[in-house]
Amino acid sequence: MNNNGLSRRNFLEKTGKAGVAVGLSATILPSVLASNTAKAASINLPPVPYTQQPLPYDFKALEPSIDALTMEIHFTKHAASYTKNLAEATQAEGVDTSKTSLESLLADISKYSPKMRNNAGGHYNHELFWKVMAPKGSQKPATSLANAIQRDFGSFEAFTTQFSDAGKNRFGSGWAWLVLANDKKLKIGSTPNQDNPLMNVSDIKGFPILGLDVWEHAYYLKYQNKRPDYITNWWNVVNWKFVSDRFDTAMK
Numbered sequence: 001m002n003n004n005g006l007s008r009r010n011f012l013e014k015t016g017k018a019g020v021a022v023g024l025s026a027t028i029l030p031s032v033l034a035s036n037t038a039k040a041a042s043i044n045l046p047p048v049p050y051t052q053q054p055l056p057y058d059f060k061a062l063e064p065s066i067d068a069l070t071m072e073i074h075f076t077k078h079a080a081s082y083t084k085n086l087a088e089a090t091q092a093e094g095v096d097t098s099k100t101s102l103e104s105l106l107a108d109i110s111k112y113s114p115k116m117r118n119n120a121g122g123h124y125n126h127e128l129f130w131k132v133m134a135p136k137g138s139q140k141p142a143t144s145l146a147n148a149i150q151r152d153f154g155s156f157e158a159f160t161t162q163f164s165d166a167g168k169n170r171f172g173s174g175w176a177w178l179v180l181a182n183d184k185k186l187k188i189g190s191t192p193n194q195d196n197p198l199m200n201v202s203d204i205k206g207f208p209i210l211g212l213d214v215w216e217h218a219y220y221l222k223y224q225n226k227r228p229d230y231i232t233n234w235w236n237v238v239n240w241k242f243v244s245d246r247f248d249t250a251m252k
């Protein structure tokens with residue numbers, strides 16, 4: 001952890017007021033309040049912007065795992081809608097997005113409306129989702145993440161099985177997650193709808209390292225009811241370089 005992270009954590013522990021982080025996070029660090037206690041984990045990553053960022057590849061780039069039409073509709077309709085609705089919610093509920101990071105908003109999500117919860121989560125989740133994928137994937141996790149996976153799940157195969165099962169078994173719409181928990185251990189879980197592990201209302205809490213969208217809009221055109229086949233093929237386009245870098249940064 002860098003000096004800013006240390007001083008920030010000390011500050012939070014001394015004050016015991018998680019809410020203090022909200023006003024500071026946009027200018028110092030995106031403080032990720034990974035539990036609904038005052039304990040804070042500072043992650044030295046830039047906050048996710050409130051605006052939709054360009055897709056880092058073409059709509060057809062993830063074929064054959066994910067078809068171009070699904071990607072186009074997913075990005076330009078579904079994800080864009082979450083971003084638009086988030087802007088409406090922040091304006092209606094008086095959130096100054098220049099001073100409150102998206103991560104801090106998510107950590108305090110229980111204070112806001114269902115519209116804010118659904119769309120702040122939807123926006124954040126998709127901004128991450130596009131980045132954890134890449135046209136040809138990138139083989140395997142870096143050594144540091146691979147070692148952590150081995151330590152916490154026993155083997156890479158056990159990890160992918162457990163993660164896939166989290167996606168397959170999420171009833172209805174939602175997400176599967178690999179998170180770095182407050183104890184710096186990797187954990188797998190899932191959330192309903194557009195909830196995510198940064199939210200104080202989430203059953204699984206931590207910093208999201210990898211997320212998988214298992215809403216039908218992510219796969220139905222190509223896979224129809226066969227969510228397990230979508231998940232199997234999705235592993236082929238996981239951007240392990242991005243995911244490993246994210247893990248390494250979160251561990252600092």
Ligand SMILES: [Fe+2]
Nearest residue numbers: 078213215218
């Ligand atoms: Fe989605």
